[in-house]
Amino acid sequence: MEASVPFKSLLPLWRGDPHSPFVLFWNHELPGSALDFGLQEGRKVCPECLAERGRHLAVWDLSFISACPVHRKALVDKCHACENPIKWKGNGLAWCGCRKGGDLTKAPAAPVTPEQANATACVQGLLGDPQFTEEGTGVLALPPFRNMAHAQVIEFLVRLGLDAAATRPRRYFFGFENMGDVEVPPHEALARSLAAVRNWPAGFHAELDNMRRLHLTDVTTATQKVTKGIVRWATPLPNGGGWAIKQAVKDYRRAARELDARSP
Ligand SMILES: [Zn+2]
Numbered sequence: 583m584e585a586s587v588p589f590k591s592l593l594p595l596w597r598g599d600p601h602s603p604f605v606l607f608w609n610h611e612l613p614g615s616a617l618d619f620g621l622q623e624g625r626k627v628c629p630e631c632l633a634e635r636g637r638h639l640a641v642w643d644l645s646f647i648s649a650c651p652v653h654r655k656a657l658v659d660k661c662h663a664c665e666n667p668i669k670w671k672g673n674g675l676a677w678c679g680c681r682k683g684g685d686l687t688k689a690p691a692a693p694v695t696p697e698q699a700n701a702t703a704c705v706q707g708l709l710g711d712p713q714f715t716e717e718g719t720g721v722l723a724l725p726p727f728r729n730m731a732h733a734q735v736i737e738f739l740v741r742l743g744l745d746a747a748a749t750r751p752r753r754y755f756f757g758f759e760n761m762g763d764v765e766v767p768p769h770e771a772l773a774r775s776l777a778a779v780r781n782w783p784a785g786f787h788a789e790l791d792n793m794r795r796l797h798l799t800d801v802t803t804a805t806q807k808v809t810k811g812i813v814r815w816a817t818p819l820p821n822g823g824g825w826a827i828k829q830a831v832k833d834y835r836r837a838a839r840e841l842d843a844r845s846p
């Protein structure tokens with residue numbers, strides 16, 4: 583690094599650290615990469631919501647919201663008329679702005695599964711969306727999330743889900759950011775992590791097993807790889823919020839040691 587560049591001035595550009603910088607969204611402190619989508623000037627929308635409500639919803643700007651829990655459809659980020667990414671331009675929020683018409687309220691949207699729609703509803707509820715208060719409250723009551731702030735519950739679900747749904751080890755394990763190593767849409771990742779957390783700790787351990795199998799090393803090394811980012815994230819959480827997660831990781835590591843001792 584250039585010695586003349588103050589380290590702090592680089593932080594806003596540096597996406598490697600999941601804790602810095604933060605963005606505030608509806609008063610929740612989220613990792614800065616939560617708004618990556620908006621920074622790229624792209625836009626994603628639910629065509630049916632646009633038609634019914636006539637406005638752009640703030641949650642669509644979040645990197646981890648990729649489905650509409652009301653209409654159970656994936657958000658659309660390309661104009662069906664010109665096939666270009668939807669940008670912040672055009673005559674009104676419901677139009678792409680291209681010469682081909684581009685009525686975004688008519689854009690075809692792919693259906694998502696009930697689990698994927700529900701997982702997105704849970705996250706929107708945690709953010710404070712009054713339509714999904716019940717879903718959000720239900721998630722907060724799950725064992726690993728006692729004493730955890732809403733934003734941290736969301737972080738855990740996103741981080742775990744992206745790794746659980748990946749088909750190869752991600753470059754930034756347990757990372758929040760969308761740095762090109764994400765293969766699945768967030769609604770799929772969220773459904774995956776929520777299912778794991780609802781079956782705590784067995785479901786969590788099963789996902790760790792799946793991730794560990796992607797590493798072509800011995801059990802001990804692979805176990806370290808898939809758990810150390812989680813512990814590093816959970817350790818500094820205030821009010822002991824990460825305790826249950828760390829406990830579950832500890833149990834998992836102990837089982838791995840026994841497994842390793844038995845293998846030839
Ligand atoms: Zn919708």
Ligand SMILES: [Zn+2]
Pocket residue numbers: 661662663664665666678679680681682683684
């Ligand atoms: Zn267009």
